[in-house]
Amino acid sequence: MSEAPTFEPLGDDAVLIRFGAGIDAALSARVHAAAARIAAMDIPGILDLVPGYASLGVICDGAFRADDRQAFAYERIVETLRGTIEENASAMVSKPRIVDIPVRYDGPDLDDVARRAGLTATEAAARHAAGDYTVAMLGFAPGFPYLLGLDPALHTPRRATPRTRVPPGSVAIGGAQTAVYPQTLPGGWNLIGRTPLALFDLSRTPPNLVAPGDRVRFRAIDHEEFETLCTKNSA
Incomplete structure (x- = not known):
């Protein structure tokens, strides 16, 4: 069974989602499946998605700033992203070019x-x-x-x-x-x-x-x- 993805802050306005470690085709497929799922949801505030071998960088903008102090609302974006990543996400990826x-x-x-x-x-x-x-x-x-x-x-x-x-x-x-x-x-x-x-x-x-x-x-x-x-x- 695939391990659950983990989340960590990446600088002041991004989140890194880790799906595992190493260079592996199945692991890479999970990264791209998650990227496709997140992109398809067109979430306001997400500027870019940057796939790696076993991770996915999610670059955000002001839509994920906390209203009270204009700080990066890390917990808010993680909560939003976590709900989009499911074990069957690969079934929702369109046919690759x-x-x-x-x-x-x-x-x-x-x-x-x-x-x-x-x-x-x-x-x-x-x-x-x-x-x-x-x-x-x-x-x-x-x-x-x-x-x-x-x-x-x-x-x-x-x-x-x-x-x-x-x-x-x-x-x-x-x-x-x-x-x-x-x-x-x-x-x-x-x-x-x-x-x-x-x-x-x-x-x-x-x-x-x-x-x-x-x-x-x-x-x-x-x-x-x-x-x-x-x-x-x-x-």
Whole structure:
């Protein structure tokens, strides 16, 4: 049986709901179910919901200020939130959005990942592309998605020496997770490929290509299609 969520203040105007600890697909599903339930209720005073691996941040505004001293009415928001979180909340979550991400599998660390798994580079790329991933959360940098669902054979420790500049669109593996770098960033994940899609673009609404709770499917493409999509996306 799942443990009951706990609540704690997060700064002066937010609440952190903890559902457990660790990185686990079932735990992540509970977080997203709760976020969907709270969002669907459209509670006045809640500005934003920020899912983590095992927790959910609830950002509030003045609607949850105590009238007498204008202090954050922590007990009031917790009482409101507690009533929205039920064990069967997952049954009320709408069907997740599926995002297709094309990838040219030619990253500089693909051979190392394959060697650790006892596979060829082609086999490792095929296994990665065959995965069914869920966006557990966004973090580290704007638009950086932490994806659950990586084939255990491809689990690879982070590099001992991080790179100072990882190109935008780099598809990477770090431990039991995979991700896509949304912009040029430092990073120690293993680079196995690259997508021509922009994961984060301030000219879009919303700027993030994927959101927590989305499903992601990678699709292998060749160099020609990669260049074609790069040209199309930059037009």
